[in-house]
Amino acid sequence: MPPVFLLPSSFSLFGCLRCTHAPDLALAVAKDFSPRVHRPASGVVVLDVSGLERLLGTPETIGTELLRACGGAADRRRNGSALSVAVAPSQIGALLLASVAPGLTVAVDDLASALAPISLRVLHRLLAEIHGVTVLRPKRAAGSARQVAFWKPYESAFNVFEGWGLTTLGEVAALPSAELSARLGQLGVDLQEHARGCDLAPLVPDPDVRRFVERVELEWPIDALEPLSFVFARMLDPLATALERADRAAAALRLDLRLVDRSTHPRMLQLPAAIRDPRVLRTLLLLDLESHPPSAAVDIVTLEIDPAPSRIVQFSLLARARPSAETVATLTSRLSALVGESRSGTPVLLDSWQPDAFEMRRFDTSGSTRQVLCDGFDTSGSVFIRRFRPPVAVRVRVEGGRPVRVAVDRRGMPGGHVEQAAGPWRSSGAWWDRVARAWNRDDWDVALSDGSVCRLFRDRDGGTWFMDGVID
Amino acid sequence: MPARAHLESLLKARKLDVTLTHLAPWRALERQQQDLAETGVPAVDAALGGGLRRGHLSEVIGGRSSGRTSVMCRALAAATSRDELVALVDTNDRFDPLTAAAAGLDLSRLLWIRETGDATRALKAMNLVLQAGGFGLVVLDLTDVADRVVRGLPFTTWFRLARIIEGSQTVALLMASEHLGRSSGGSTIALERPSPSALWAEPGSHRARLLSGLDIRPRVI
Helix, strand or coil: CCCCEECCCCCCCCCECCCCCCCHHHHHHHHCCCCEEEEEEEEEEECCCCCCCCHHHCCHHHHHHHHHHHHHHHHHHCCCCCEEEEEEHHHHHHHHHHCCCCCEEEEECCCCHHHCEHHHHHHHHHHHHHHCCCEECCCCEECHHHHHHHHHHHHHHHHHHHHCCEHHHHHHCCCCCCHHHHEEEEEEHHHHHHHCCCCCCCCCCCCHHHEEEEEEEEEEEEHHHHHHHHHHHHHHHHHHHHHHHHHEEEEEEEEEECCCCCCCCCEEEEEEEEECCCHHHHHHHHHHHCCCCCCCCCEEEEEEEEEECCCCCCCCCCCCCCCCCCHHHHHHHHHHHHHHHEEEEEEEEECCCCCEEEECCCCCCCCCCCCCCCCCCCCCCCCCEEEEEEEEEEEEEEECEEEEEEECCCCCCCEEEEEEEEEEEEEECCCCCCCCCCCEEEEEEEEEECCCEEEEEEEEECEEEEEEEEEE | HHHHHHHHHHHCCCCCCCCCCCCHHHHHHHHHHCCCEEECCCHHHHHCCEECCCCEEEEEECCCCCCCCHHHHHHHHHHHHCCCCCEECCCCCCCCCHHHHHHHCCHHEEEEEEEECCCHHHHHHHHHHHHHHCCEEEEEEEECCCCHHHHHCHHHHHHHHHHHHHHCCCCEEEEEECCCCCCCCCCCEEEEEECEEEEEECCCCCCCCCCEEEEHHHHHH
């Protein structure tokens, strides 16, 4: 799905309680103030305090009340641990402010200015804490293998920031987003949004507020998908009913299969839209298990749904009918199972001069905004190329600096004398990443004697010629 | 009379009421115009009488550098400009998003399925997309698939694809080197490659020679 950055708005207000020495204390106090509570890490709680102004007063008053409640509870438990409370219009803003100093911090009007002087290490530590990783040394993290593997790209990104000499959140926030995306990808943009105090996702209340869980212990192990589909149907029907009664739909599905060899096969399905239809959910689960089958027969099935507000769709007589979110979710899952997860979706152009620079994202019918091409690209839209991926190595005879004959060893490929040619068009880039993405080439458009028109390029580093594609 | 009205309503629901003889001819013509999807290539649209018929399977055939991809990308761009969702089943992973976006294709409305040369799997993907419905244009690109593979596909394949979209607002388009199949109301657009087919921009005093496109010569069969 395309990333959606949730800008801090005047209607949103979040509080953060940080009490790492008494983890349950912060959670208990937060639940006294709001039903929408999320615990991103042990001893750290984010709560939605929007609307409490009418009950308690200004954000400063809300923060004071939170601090007082925490302090009172700590006194009752005879726990002298340091408390920090922050109130901000975004979750990440409140988390960062609470991570800096003990006591109360409130930043409502100008969150960006409040975050700007904070050290980048604070964000580093906070994200590591959220991902369950303990940073032992600057380049070493401890945690489970999965957590450390997930944390690696973050560590690399922070190392790059350090290499650039950035020390504060304000410096990261001031970087040009397009260039940052070109160098660090989506992760760089996400970190910048964090530094600016923008949330990447809405607050998902802590599951233990209301859990939608079903667990079935099977009398006999199941080792095939078809009988498992009946088990899913039996579990999903009551879950769908419970969701409907709570006016909720599934935003994500967590499936835990306990296998006969005592291992667990966990699967997590992030749904593109909130879905409640049990048949669709069952199909998605089965398609996912087709792609990622368990290694042994299944003994116990546990299914948990992350709830989200249900979707309200207003149809229009004038707008063109589009496939529903359920249909698209099923279709994309079926296609992923058929051709592979990264082989279907929507192409997104990268802000780069590199030829064929794009990435695949999940197909979404909401129709986000049209992409803008880099300045300088030929936008006449008159030349269309059929690309060879990867480019095909060709033998080219060059006379007077121009290609005069092209020969390809593969059958069915264009070749022959060059009748007309245009070029060379020189391009190079990503010199800072020589291993993976650097390119340095001269492009030629040539019309061959067999009637085909091709795009060739010469790799200037290796001197080899390649056929990039056929103009068609 | 009620029985006749009931029958007519059933035909209308299946969009088969164009066969009714009592309908005014101008109404039928108007309806036919509404059911056409422009390709965005003036020469092709003129030859087709307005565009490709919705609910039918059509095909674009031609040799290398005859302009098949140009027609395909312009048709996809024209469909997205009408606020339609489009899908491309790319059997050999040849599609170039950059040049297509330059031609006006809104990539955010494109579902691109990138196959690695397996025509059978590409057909299954095409089947899934057509059965999901809701797409304005669905393209199956078989142009670089070996002839023996394409000829090995059952002849009923194209009939089945045509049957799925019958009566819908979807245009299914096959891209191939040779004639494969189409539905009864579909069209075959044969692209002939003139010699030379490349168009070059005249080099000015300060500009280098530049490929400006291909000479596309469509013929509707």
